[in-house]
Amino acid sequence: MELVLFYGVPAGCSFGSIVALEWLGKPYRLSRVEMMEHPWNPLYAKINPQFQTPALLLESGETLTESMAILKHLAARNASANLGAAGGSMQDDRLTEMLAYLNTDFFSAFSPLWVAYEMEDLDDAQKALLRTIGQKGVVKGCTYLNGLLADREWLLGGGQRSIADAYLSGIGRWIQYHQLFDLEQEYPHLACYLQKLANDPAVIFATAIEKGEEPAGSGAFKGHITLDALRSRLA
Incomplete structure (x- = not known):
């Protein structure tokens, strides 16, 4: 009986947990959640009553939600x-x-x-305001991360990747997705780091998974499983 990660598409932050599972190298399964399709299967309330991803179903039947908790749990599973x-x-x-x-x-x-991307009833002025507000916050974050990565290979330094890098592999791609600025020109250290992540086999695997493909990965991935097929483990 393997761990099961419930991941959201499109472009969910749960992407980072898939990367961490590949880096971990222990057997696991995935369960896909189409976040834009409503209503969600009511059985998912047993996984996360807030109807959010990611969520992790443990062998014991217990569940974990929130990326921080999931990632720290995964890291503790294999100290090596x-x-x-x-x-x-x-x-x-x-x-x-x-x-x-x-x-x-x-x-x-x-x-x-x-919000500007998803809410179709907003007018152009409202969307422009939201993009201005969002860009200001993203610029602040990119400035910080770019400075941090000027003299280190990974987020925590020390030449060793961590679950923090796995998490940023997912949300860092949102920068380019929203096309706010020229990342390579404005934040070269961050751009180089994100490109390095994009070339990582686990990130390539997670990208293919999101696209609905069937990549080989590290061999730890044991296939997808539906929520209904897990009903007995949720009783």
């Missing part, structure tokens, strides 16, 4: 993968600090942009 840090250490504190920043400040900067 070096995706996390020992609990109580300063390195773990720095990891939590970075995840919290990405999951709050940087993530929320895109919220006005998604």
